[in-house]
Amino acid sequence: MSTHFYEPRNGHGLPHDPFNAIVGPRPIGWISSLSLDGVPNLAPYSFFNAFNYVPPIVGFASIGEKDTLRNVRDTGEFVWNLATRPLAEAMNLSCTAAAPEVDEFALAGLNAAPSRLVSVPRVAESPVSFECRVTQIIQLQGAGGEAVPTWLTLGEVVGVHIDEALLKDGVYDTAGAGHILRGGGPADYFSIGPEQLFRMFRPR
Numbered sequence: 001m002s003t004h005f006y007e008p009r010n011g012h013g014l015p016h017d018p019f020n021a022i023v024g025p026r027p028i029g030w031i032s033s034l035s036l037d038g039v040p041n042l043a044p045y046s047f048f049n050a051f052n053y054v055p056p057i058v059g060f061a062s063i064g065e066k067d068t069l070r071n072v073r074d075t076g077e078f079v080w081n082l083a084t085r086p087l088a089e090a091m092n093l094s095c096t097a098a099a100p101e102v103d104e105f106a107l108a109g110l111n112a113a114p115s116r117l118v119s120v121p122r123v124a125e126s127p128v129s130f131e132c133r134v135t136q137i138i139q140l141q142g143a144g145g146e147a148v149p150t151w152l153t154l155g156e157v158v159g160v161h162i163d164e165a166l167l168k169d170g171v172y173d174t175a176g177a178g179h180i181l182r183g184g185g186p187a188d189y190f191s192i193g194p195e196q197l198f199r200m201f202r203p204r
């Protein structure tokens, strides 16, 4: 096999950076937060994942200082909302670089529903939301120990809302929920349906 090798610090030598196309498709951290002034904020973060089961912990990385990062630092709370195919265009609109006083729920044509345990509203149209309390905000470092202007926010999921229609005999129906995932390049997304499902049990 002949491979294309590159050292990222010297550039990739390709028309598009393949990194996020390779580490993909990624779930989308569609994060709502609230400013100290009470302005709701909503933005997608695809450098997002789950990191622990008990207690459940999710995290997302802000590349640069953004409104969401400021809000989670100030309030210690955020909500993760599931992005689905019918919500894709609204999710995309919510990434608009808007001034901090702009309510991105309104900008994206979405409604805010109250959360139960945190002050931050959730996306009413989203079938699943996690109410989260910030546990750590970590500034990333390069291999040489140099600070990178990226901050990883981790939060414990303290409350979970699931549309009951997605519980089939009590089992969460990932394929039926229509999750969307971010691929690489400027515009690639993937959606999940039953055709992507296969099952494989761990060896005993």
Ligand SMILES: Cc1cc2nc3c(=O)[nH]c(=O)nc-3n(C[C@H](O)[C@H](O)[C@H](O)COP(=O)(O)O)c2cc1C
Pocket (backbone or CB within 6 Å): 028, 041, 042, 043, 044, 045, 046, 047, 048, 061, 062, 063, 064, 066, 067, 068, 069, 091, 092, 094, 095, 096, 097, 098, 182
């Ligand atoms: C699908 C998608 C994924 C994104 N992922 C990230 C990410 O992981 N980190 C990041 O800093 N910005 C990401 N962005 C860009 C932010 O959403 C954008 O900068 C947004 O304006 C930030 O909003 P805020 O300032 O209200 O927090 C992404 C945008 C889209 C559309």
